[in-house]
Amino acid sequence: xxxxxxxxxxxxxxxxxxxxxxxxxxxxxxxxxxxxxxxxxxxxxxxxxxxxxxxxxxxxxxxxxxxxxxxxxxxxxxxxxxxxxxxxxxxxxxxxxxxxxxxxxxxxxxxxxxxxxxxxxxxxxxxxxxxxxxxxxxxxxxxxxxxxxxxxxxxxxxxxxxxxxxxxxxxxxxxxxxxxxxxxxxxxxxxxxxxxxxxxxxxxxxxxxxxxxxxxxxxxxxxxxxxxxxxxxxxxxxxxxxxxxxxxxxxxxxxxxxxxxxxxxxxxxxxxxxxxxxxxxxxxxxxxxxxxxxxxx
Amino acid sequence: xxxxxxxxxxxxxxxxxxxxxxxxxxxxxxxxxxxxxxxxxxxxxxxxxxxxxxxxxxxxxxxxxxxxxxxxxxxxxxxxxxxxxxxxxxxxxxxxxxxxxxxxxxxxxxxxxxxxxxxxxxxxxxxxxxxxxxxxxxxxxxxxxxxxxxxxxx
Numbered sequence: 001x002x003x004x005x006x007x008x009x010x011x012x013x014x015x016x017x018x019x020x021x022x023x024x025x026x027x028x029x030x031x032x033x034x035x036x037x038x039x040x041x042x043x044x045x046x047x048x049x050x051x052x053x054x055x056x057x058x059x060x061x062x063x064x065x066x067x068x069x070x071x072x073x074x075x076x077x078x079x080x081x082x083x084x085x086x087x088x089x090x091x092x093x094x095x096x097x098x099x100x101x102x103x104x105x106x107x108x109x110x111x112x113x114x115x116x117x118x119x120x121x122x123x124x125x126x127x128x129x130x131x132x133x134x135x136x137x138x139x140x141x142x143x144x145x146x147x148x149x150x151x152x153x154x155x156x157x158x159x160x161x162x163x164x165x166x167x168x169x170x171x172x173x174x175x176x177x178x179x180x181x182x183x184x185x186x187x188x189x190x191x192x193x194x195x196x197x198x199x200x201x202x203x204x205x206x207x208x209x210x211x212x213x214x215x216x217x218x219x220x221x222x223x224x225x226x227x228x229x230x231x232x233x234x235x236x237x238x239x240x241x242x243x244x245x246x247x248x249x250x251x252x253x254x255x256x257x258x259x260x261x262x263x264x265x266x267x268x269x270x271x272x273x274x275x276x277x278x279x280x281x282x283x284x285x286x287x288x289x290x291x292x293x294x295x296x297x
Numbered sequence: 298x299x300x301x302x303x304x305x306x307x308x309x310x311x312x313x314x315x316x317x318x319x320x321x322x323x324x325x326x327x328x329x330x331x332x333x334x335x336x337x338x339x340x341x342x343x344x345x346x347x348x349x350x351x352x353x354x355x356x357x358x359x360x361x362x363x364x365x366x367x368x369x370x371x372x373x374x375x376x377x378x379x380x381x382x383x384x385x386x387x388x389x390x391x392x393x394x395x396x397x398x399x400x401x402x403x404x405x406x407x408x409x410x411x412x413x414x415x416x417x418x419x420x421x422x423x424x425x426x427x428x429x430x431x432x433x434x435x436x437x438x439x440x441x442x443x444x445x446x447x448x449x450x451x
Binding site: 002078079080097098099100101102104105108119120121122123185 | 437
């Protein structure tokens with residue numbers, strides 16, 4: 001996401017808005033005759049299905065590597081070779097791979113566009129784009145006050161989102177336990193970009209002012225003992241009670257899957273936008289696919 | 298009083314001067330001069346210099362450095378000068394220039410980076426010179442290296 005300019009992001013979000021009408025029903029022939037290859041070396045539900053939906057709703061076809069166990073990857077084939085071969089079959093490739101930088105390497109050697117659908121602990125740019133789209137559609141990107149909550153150390157989603165929001169002069173509050181706070185290198189980088197970051201360990205410090213509360217999962221394996229995990233995780237849980245202190249029009253987002261960091265009671269409130277956020281993956285991925293394939297929306 | 302030279306002039310070869318103090322051994326490592334070697338080498342460490350207070354100097358006889366070696370030296374000793382000596386005279390004197398990017402010079406510190414696998418990929422880093430300390434950023438995984446760069450040289 002560090003490579004994107006605001007103009008480029010805005011253009012993708014505008015394209016997504018145009019295509020949203022085809023995202024949940026109906027279809028278009030915009031990508032008729034085009035083939036998308038899905039190379040997923042790691043598990044995925046939403047990303048995979050929404051890319052597939054996006055391609056099919058726009059009239060294109062998808063081909064899938066069924067699983068790494070029954071493909072040439074199991075025989076030790078290099079990713080670089082797979083990319084060269086699959087690039088001869090398809091017009092565009094979506095790649096999820098456990099190694100950081102795998103998508104960039106693939107883009108260097110591929111004859112067709114590569115879309116990064118997650119490279120290890122690195123980036124997941126279409127997730128960031130759909131997060132921005134959700135904020136744009138359900139709240140506002142201008143003068144945004146956003147609270148990022150949970151695992152800010154290992155969570156690639158929040159790192160990429162923070163970089164993207166630095167282009168929109170957002171006010172960002174980072175709420176996490178001390179052991180999961182944002183890495184210094186990323187914080188320095190964001191500060192250099194002129195972004196205003198407020199760090200705290202307490203949710204109640206920021207909840208009243210936030211336009212968007214972006215919740216992420218705190219992973220149990222990050223803590224040496226279960227008691228410490230439960231204590232920490234409990235203090236970052238969003239509930240109906242905590243929403244009483246929020247702005248009337250606050251929205252709650254979550255990249256999903258959720259465990260228990262947002263109470264299910266919150267789901268039925270007007271503030272809960274995480275399922276809508278997952279849906280917005282379709283128009284955003286439609287926008288990205290049509291853009292890289294050079295088709296006017 | 299007669300001025301005494303610590304190291305005698307060389308006839309042909311390279312003098313690497315104004316090396317940051319303590320980096321001379323890393324410069325030798327970059328030049329592949331480790332353990333047993335036939336190279337005639339003089340090393341002076343922590344001598345007084347007007348320019349940087351203290352400096353290291355390396356003299357290598359009968360060898361002129363290639364650009365790849367100079368790029369590596371620039372990473373760990375950005376103030377160094379490279380003097381090419383021919384027949385006891387300084388034939389060419391250049392300050393090392395820190396490039397904007399280096400290919401195949403540094404290994405990424407991230408073990409999970411694609412550049413640390415068996416894939417046919419050469420490590421590539423961009424160099425951020427905007428701060429007092431040089432920062433390298435892997436173009437693949439974007440992890441940065443700013444401390445002990447010499448430990449990451451290929």
